[in-house]
Amino acid sequence: MTDSPKHLRVSSHERHTVATQLSSAEAKVAPVAAAATLSPDPSVQLKMRARGLAVSYGGKSAIRDVSIDVHARQVLALIGPSGCGKSTFLRSLNRMNDTVPDVEVTGHVELDGEAIYGPQVDPVLVRRRVGMVFQRSNPFPKSIFENVAYGLRIAGVSERSVLAGRVEQALRHAALWEEVKDRLDESGLGLSGGQQQRLCIARALAVEPEVLLMDEPASALDPIATAKVEDLVAELRDELTIVIVTHNMQQAARVSQRTGFFYMGRLVEVGETTQIFTRPRERETEDYITGRFG
Numbered sequence: 001m002t003d004s005p006k007h008l009r010v011s012s013h014e015r016h017t018v019a020t021q022l023s024s025a026e027a028k029v030a031p032v033a034a035a036a037t038l039s040p041d042p043s044v045q046l047k048m049r050a051r052g053l054a055v056s057y058g059g060k061s062a063i064r065d066v067s068i069d070v071h072a073r074q075v076l077a078l079i080g081p082s083g084c085g086k087s088t089f090l091r092s093l094n095r096m097n098d099t100v101p102d103v104e105v106t107g108h109v110e111l112d113g114e115a116i117y118g119p120q121v122d123p124v125l126v127r128r129r130v131g132m133v134f135q136r137s138n139p140f141p142k143s144i145f146e147n148v149a150y151g152l153r154i155a156g157v158s159e160r161s162v163l164a165g166r167v168e169q170a171l172r173h174a175a176l177w178e179e180v181k182d183r184l185d186e187s188g189l190g191l192s193g194g195q196q197q198r199l200c201i202a203r204a205l206a207v208e209p210e211v212l213l214m215d216e217p218a219s220a221l222d223p224i225a226t227a228k229v230e231d232l233v234a235e236l237r238d239e240l241t242i243v244i245v246t247h248n249m250q251q252a253a254r255v256s257q258r259t260g261f262f263y264m265g266r267l268v269e270v271g272e273t274t275q276i277f278t279r280p281r282e283r284e285t286e287d288y289i290t291g292r293f294g
């Protein structure tokens with residue numbers, strides 16, 4: 001383990017633990033500016049880290065011995081061939097795998113230095129701080145407004161004016177506001193594919209997560225919608241920590257500061273994106289990025 005523990009001690013706010021949040025009677029939504037209290041040099045700040053992480057489904061190993069640091073206010077891209085465990089790893093960062101039957105997760109994952117698999121930790125609170133956007137946009141069969149307000153309502157926000165403000169803010173954040181502001185009461189299902197994906201991003205942003213996990217968020221989109229999502233990722237990085245899975249290596253190169261290459265359930269290599277794409281250390285990484293397999 002090369003990281004000094006001091007990197008985890010960022011500020012009193014950041015040390016606010018999942019467990020502490022659990023004991024708070026008030027339904028607490030973490031402020032979006034949380035990461036802004038970190039040091040100005042984001043490259044040395046850890047937001048999350050995994051150590052010796054292994055996941056199996058029904059006794060069959062999907063990922064093993066994954067150790068990786070997720071730097072605050074950076075984009076970490078995860079690449080690798082289909083079935084190598086990228087989504088499995090991503091879901092283990094916000095305990096989404098807990099919802100899969102017969103799953104077994106071993107190893108250690110920290111968020112701001114706190115173990116997210118700790119016995120006292122509520123996975124719902126972890127998921128509020130570590131949001132997720134999926135490959136296929138999945139709006140609920142509700143209005144655009146209610147899609148975005150959904151997580152806020154669950155968090156106990158019910159006042160219409162507060163909801164309206166937060167919904168607008170999230171839609172603006174997701175670069176969708178101008179396109180939908182006059183049709184907030186229409187169904188989210190009536191939007192185009194690219195708009196639906198941004199709606200799902202707005203829904204994830206509405207609860208002001210500190211980390212956003214994105215699993216191939218642009219793979220079903222046309223180039224224009226893809227560019228919008230990529231622009232959004234670049235903007236969100238000012239406030240959020242992002243981990244994005246992509247099959248598109250140009251996309252990884254465009255949007256990320258660090259890249260990790262998975263192969264057959266292992267993290268083969270992780271480093272600065274430019275290094276991974278120009279001077280990979282491992283032969284398997286080189287073979288993959290040069291198109292020799294995968």
Ligand SMILES: Nc1ncnc2c1ncn2[C@@H]1O[C@H](COP(=O)(O)OP(=O)(O)OP(=O)(O)O)[C@@H](O)[C@H]1O
Binds near residue numbers: 061062080083087088
């Ligand atoms: N819910 C599940 N139940 C059982 N096995 C699963 C489940 N999800 C994933 N797996 C298995 O775990 C392994 C890793 O799958 P995962 O979806 O993480 O790969 P991936 O790298 O995201 O692939 P892709 O690029 O195709 O999305 C695969 O062997 C897959 O069959």
Ligand SMILES: [Mg+2]
Binds near residue numbers: 086087088
């Ligand atoms: Mg996947």
